[in-house]
Amino acid sequence: MQIKDVLLAPGNGAFFYDDQAAIRAGATQDGFIYVNEPTTPGFTSIRIPASSLSIGLVLADDTVVWGDMMNVQYSGAGGRDPLFDTDLISDLTSRVIAPRLLDVDASLFCDSCAKVFEPVEHQRLPLAVEYGVSQTLLRAAAHITRKTMAETVCAEFDLPLPTRRVPIYCQGGDAREVNVDKMILKSVDVLPHGLINSRAKFGAHGQTFMEFVKWVAKRTREIGRPGYHPVLHFDVYGWIGQEIGLEPQRIADFICKVADTVPDFTLNVESPADFGSTQAQIENYAKIVSILDNRGSNARIVVDERCNTLEDIRLFAEAKATHLVQIKTPDVGSIADTARAVLLCKANKVGAYVGGSCTETDLSARASVHVSVATQADMMLAKPGMGVDEGFSIVGNEQNRLFAMLNRRRAQNRNR
Structure with missing residues (x-):
């Protein structure tokens, strides 16, 4: 046509x-x-x-x-x-x-x-x-x-029709405490992002950040429904490296220390440090990942900065330089490349998180849902915006509508 x-x-x-x-x-x-x-x-x-x-x-x-x-x-x-x-x-x-x-x-x-x-x-x-x-x-x-x-x-x-719901991850901007409560009350799968993008939010030696992590875990137990057990995911915008130095061992030690304060939760730490280039990021993140894995830590590294295009994602995945890649959809470019990126991560046994940005729109968010579900990504971002409610409803409702249609399609195929 x-x-x-x-x-x-x-x-x-x-x-x-x-x-x-x-x-x-x-x-x-x-x-x-x-x-x-x-x-x-x-x-x-x-x-x-x-x-x-x-x-x-x-x-x-x-x-x-x-x-x-x-x-x-x-x-x-x-x-x-x-x-x-x-x-x-x-x-x-x-x-x-x-x-x-x-x-x-x-x-x-x-x-x-x-x-x-x-x-x-x-x-x-x-x-x-x-x-x-x-x-x-x-x-x-x-x-x-x-x-x-x-x-x-x-x-x-050439993928089979998907059957697994993709977990949804919410971010809440600067209204952190209020939006954490919203996420918990709505039983969001992965939370809260935290926007740890300044020295004030990270604190001397990371103490402010560590207290916030503990508070989120405590708040989850206090007001979450029985059996609710989300993944805790914090984006620190490179502040671990900025505050305590760019030495992989020290960064891994700090992350383990944070993870030990919330032993009952899986802890995702996004962008722990910015080493200045894609190659340096790959080399040093690979060391941090190896240290965490050897210790059996419940913490996982998530790469964002310096991992933008499909080629960048391939390099990180093949080097095992992360546990989870944020596939930042506008930075990847073609949404076909987002699909390729998820499949590339899966082939290399690296987690695939279809992310994006709060600056997106309802249309781009809905398209991202379909790619995430089709490729069976490990998680996807509730977007657009920073208000929790809007992005969570747009992405969550689109996924639910999609599975209603896919289930009907499966039933039709069985009856033929």
């Missing part, structure tokens, strides 16, 4: 783009804003409302399917693409992407992605473009074949 026309509509992401370097350097908060000068190129202030760009494909039957382009909250940090510029992305999409889209068979998802995402002047397209356009191509293929997006991914990658 041919695409007849391409539509563009500017939009809003569900949170803000933040200058991570300025925040890490000690920027002062005044209410919701930061008052210091930005340091990352492209930022006119440290915190900027997230923008997005919707792309719609008008199919031959006049159905319009949509996808959303955007970048992640900490754009320009850790080797990521720069701050999202709606005007530049809109111009590139109109000039380069739209003509290519009019020339593909929209029923062939991976084939269409390969053709549309060819380099321009030997340069890869902005990853936000790949991400948004691949969402709409996935929706187009699903519409044409009268299947769910998950079934379309399964067909493209």
